[in-house]
Amino acid sequence: MDITAAKYIGAGLAMTGLIGAGAGLGIIFGNYLQASIRNPSAAAGERVWLFLGMALTESMGIFGFVMGFIILFVKV
């Protein structure tokens, strides 16, 4: 298999890491929505942690995305 084909396959495989990131983000925001409907007055106090949790989870997907780009574009 020549190197360019392997690079494309590798980059495509690296993108499967975003499945977990998407699922995790859905869980975080779903839980926040559920809790904020139950207790609307306390929802604003937790908004900092909502964004923190979102960024930390999303960063896992971003790491996979960056690895895909490294595989695709770094000259061997």
Add this chain to the structure above:
Amino acid sequence: MAAIEPMEQFMVHKVVDLPAVRIPGLGAIDMSITNTVLFLFIGAGLMSIFFLVAAKRALVPGRLQALAEVLYGMVDGSLTGAIIGDRSRPFLPFVFTLFLFIAILNVIGLAPGGFTATSQLAVTATLAVMTFLIVIIVGFARNGVRFFTLFWPKGVHWGMGVPLALIEFISFSVRPLTLAMRLFGNMLGGHVVTYMFGAFVVSMALFASHGGLASLGFLGSAVSFASIVALLALEFVVAFLQAFIFAALTCVYLNEVVNLDHGH
């Protein structure tokens, strides 16, 4: 037709070619002003001008001073004050500067002709290592050798605690890497996706010029154009959000070392 090169927008090239400086022990350091350095200067200059002009002491604030007060209130209320607590005041200037600097650098990159300095791993790694070193220095200055109790989970049997402490240490050491990669990856990804949609606009319109059924390409081109508008709106949100996240994580790490003796 020009090739579609998504990574070409991140190339670093020299703007002003200056001679290299020889530092004993480090070798020759190229002192040329590149586009990264230029936009770092622009960001720092904008921030300095903002602070100089907005930091007046009028009792009834003008618009710029009101903006500065809103930003200060947000950093003091949601960042250092909320996360670190009573001992947060010494860290407010650092966190404020970090937040505003990263936000300005991210937003400048969204302007046409602007270069995103934070899309260079060198810039984000510098900011992350700086934060990490400050956390370590503050940790040792405040707690001395008891800084290492940060890694020991409380109230566990030593058989469980040893592997946990090892995992905690590894997770602590990886922090500058994750801080750098998070900001870098977000900025890189945002600009690459925006470029790709822009490439779709042009390439689908060129394809549609063949006539016949291919005229659907014009529809695709219009949808891509609308997507670019939505994407840029999202990118503005991500620019501020990533600056907020960087500052918030800095506050979380500082809270761990500053409030080591009493749990917040």
